Amino acid sequence: MTELKTSIRLKAPPLQVWAVLTAFSDYTRWHALLNLDGTAAVGSEIVYSLRRTAERSHYINTEVLIIECEEPKKLAWRIGLPKLIVMEESFKLEADDSGTILQHEIKPSGVLSWLAVRLAGHRLWKI
Template sequence: MKEIRTEIVIKASPVKIWKILTNFERYPTWNPFIISIQGTLAAGNIIQVELAPPDAKRMKMKPRVLRVIPNQEFRWLGRILIPGIFDGEHIFELRDNKNETTTVIQREIFTGILVPFLKKLLDDNTRRGFESMNSELKKICEANSEGIPGN
């Protein structure tokens, strides 16, 4: 097992951040890491996700949404080929700090027989992808009242 965990404090409510995180149509305008999500965010649904890790090959996958708690959390489970080869549970958590800020935690738990062979890629490229997405999310949320690029 391998976990990557990043977090960032954003001067915005969980409601505002949730609105931006779940507006998948806008991802190409601001998100450097998860450049595309298609599908409906509801537990049990299959969505289509395209990732662009820094200095690595783009990846497309079709994870299953595991949990959706509005304004708090969503997570999905993606797999390469069959269960146990390389599985990744991607998690977004929003924690209201009760001081007009929210801590956004983005993490992923990787399991499967390929994890030891991909450890360096995960520690470097994937972590940088999480951090760049977090940074851009913070900029958008704090830049304007709607949190929508171009407004």
């Protein structure tokens, strides 16, 4: 199964990166396609609003389940329809000498997982 993985080195300590990553109401300030609403806690369902391109004003809304939340190390959620198409998206933070290494990963599963990879890959290139 294809997974999408990216990483970036940020010149900020993990706690500062964590604060931005979990401030869901502020996502639209730095993410052109995604808006989140809810609380970062294991078991929480948050509203996940996604638009296809930055030029479009219409969002598609659904709920995602927070499956991991370990401050300031990892945040992960699950979205989709079981056995059909599911995506687990995670953010891992690791301190280094110059700040934080942020790793982003998307793991699709289900019979339509190829579609999740295609959509997520397309979304990454459009940001």
